[in-house]
Amino acid sequence: xxxxxxxxxxxxxxxxxxxxxxxxxxxxxxxxxxxxxxxxxxxxxxxxxxxxxxxxxxxxxxxxxxxxxxxxxxxxxxxxxxxxxxxxxxxxxxxxxxxxxxxxxxxxxxxxxxxxxxxxxxxxxxxxxxxxxxxxxxxxxxxxxxxxxxxxxxxxxxxxxxxxxxxxxxxxxxxxxxxxxxxxxxxxxx
Numbered sequence: 001x002x003x004x005x006x007x008x009x010x011x012x013x014x015x016x017x018x019x020x021x022x023x024x025x026x027x028x029x030x031x032x033x034x035x036x037x038x039x040x041x042x043x044x045x046x047x048x049x050x051x052x053x054x055x056x057x058x059x060x061x062x063x064x065x066x067x068x069x070x071x072x073x074x075x076x077x078x079x080x081x082x083x084x085x086x087x088x089x090x091x092x093x094x095x096x097x098x099x100x101x102x103x104x105x106x107x108x109x110x111x112x113x114x115x116x117x118x119x120x121x122x123x124x125x126x127x128x129x130x131x132x133x134x135x136x137x138x139x140x141x142x143x144x145x146x147x148x149x150x151x152x153x154x155x156x157x158x159x160x161x162x163x164x165x166x167x168x169x170x171x172x173x174x175x176x177x178x179x180x181x182x183x184x185x186x187x188x189x190x
Contacts (some may be wrong), residue, residue, distance in 0.1 A: 005113070007062065016050065017056050018054075019053055019054030019055055020054040020056065020059060021044070021054065022046070022049040022054075024054070025045065025048065025049045025052070025054060025059060026045050028050075028059070029045060029048070029063060033077070035058045037075070038067075038070070038074070038075055038076065038077065039075065039076045039077070040077040041076065041077065041078050041079060042077065042154060043078075043079040044077050044078055044079045044081065044082045047079050047082050047083070048062055048063070048066070048082060049084075051168065053166055053167060055165075055166055056164060057097060058093060058097070058168065061089070061092060061093055061096065061097065062089050062093075065085055065088050065089040066082055066085050066089070067091055069081070069084070069136050070084045070162040072120070072141050080155070085139075090168065090171075090172075093168060094174075095175065098168075098169050098172040101151060101152065101153055102173075102176075105147065105148070105153075106144075106147065109144045109148065111134075111143075112130075112134050112136070112141065112144040112145075112148075113148060113153065114173060114174060114176075114177050115130075115133045115134045115135075115163075116129075116130055116133055116134070117164065117173040117174055117177075118133070118174070119169050120133075120164070120178060122167075122169050123163050123164040123165075123166070123170055124157065124161065124162070124164075125162055125163075126160050126161050126162070127141070127145070127160040127161075127162070128140075128144065128160070130162075136157075140142075140185075145162065149162075151167055152165060153169070167178060
């Protein structure tokens with residue numbers, strides 16, 4: 001049964017969280033790190049803010065992986081520590097967040113998403129671009145766009161304008177497509 005039938009929805013309506021600002025991220029991290037007497041450089045905060053895009057789940061996952069990667073002797077998180085943890089963070093986000101988002105999409109929905117991500121500059125695009133990139137008629141693209149909006153993969157900015165929910169997710173899709181192409185190439189040489 002869908003969440004819309006949950007008794008909680010009668011009392012607690014769904015609310016979309018807005019991305020945290022850089023100041024809110026700094027306050028959050030300094031507050032949490034203050035509990036364990038660890039400091040953080042301003043450049044590390046800026047890097048985390050930029051990469052997380054203020055997304056609450058991505059931010060918390062990144063912070064966990066950074067803190068988990070600290071040695072006992074580390075009393076300060078530097079930008080270099082964050083950079084050294086980057087691959088571990090991305091793997092964790094892919095495993096725990098991005099992959100489960102992709103799983104429920106239909107195979108054709110995944111193909112449409114990959115076509116969009118492959119061609120989009122950044123994370124914003126319009127419906128006409130999606131039609132051009134997929135090579136499909138508008139009435140065939142529209143249901144997949146709506147499917148991705150329902151799954152939280154796309155956000156509707158305004159009529160006919162959409163945004164992939166996070167830049168790291170777009171990078172994840174690009175990396176998946178690259179791995180598939182590499183595997184196909186290997187199979188061709190066999």
